[in-house]
Amino acid sequence: MTDRQLRILFVEDELNLAEIVRESLESRGFQVTHLATASTALEAYYNQKPDILILDVMLPDADGFALARQIRATDMDTPVIFLTSRSLPQDVVTGFESGGNDYLKKPFSMEELVVRIKALTSKSRTLFREMADPDAPVIIGSQYAFHYRQALLKRNEVIVSLTAREAELLKLFLLNRNQVMDRKSILLHIWGNDDFFTGRSLDVFITRLRKYLQHDPEVRIMNIRGVGYKLIG
Known part of the structure; x- marks a missing residue:
């Protein structure tokens, strides 16, 4: 999977930050859909089937943890990165328990975000993730x-x-x-x-x-x- 083919669903209600992140990711060849609420994001997720989700934890109509849990009810594979200003260790654990793959604290550098996106979507990450029949016990x-x-x-x-x-x-x-x-x-x-x-x-x-x-x-x-x-x- 190349960077240019990668579809990112980005959910962030801080519009100034969201614009900076979206433009930076698009300048690197990613396809970015930005939304500001959990409800619109969930609908977009089902319609678009993105390759990776980047979710702000604090959203106006829900939190990113709850959104991730809804997605994980039917999708255990699409990588999820949480963005947050929270710094307590328990928040990190909650993020992973909600189905997150990574947890990035604000403020962050775009270089760090891109590295984490690539790590979570690289082919090497799938080496241990294939099951012959995921539905079989x-x-x-x-x-x-x-x-x-x-x-x-x-x-x-x-x-x-x-x-x-x-x-x-x-x-x-x-x-x-x-x-x-x-x-x-x-x-x-x-x-x-x-x-x-x-x-x-x-x-x-x-x-x-x-x-x-x-x-x-x-x-x-x-x-x-x-x-x-x-x-x-």
């Missing part, structure tokens, strides 16, 4: 069935609803089952960067997946010291 160990499209983890009659990011991370582990995955690769493939906040978020998600999978002794997410993780099961 994946068996984990002897007790679990993972339904990726529905973001559900089932054990007998117990059903756990996963967040979009938990489902993406579990999918990545299953596509690389019994193989060592280095921490940086996980961060880059899921979030598009490996900064401090995404690293902390990854730690939270690993802990949660381990808790969900703790009932089957055949299944483990192992720490590989100095490298990353390995899913066995």
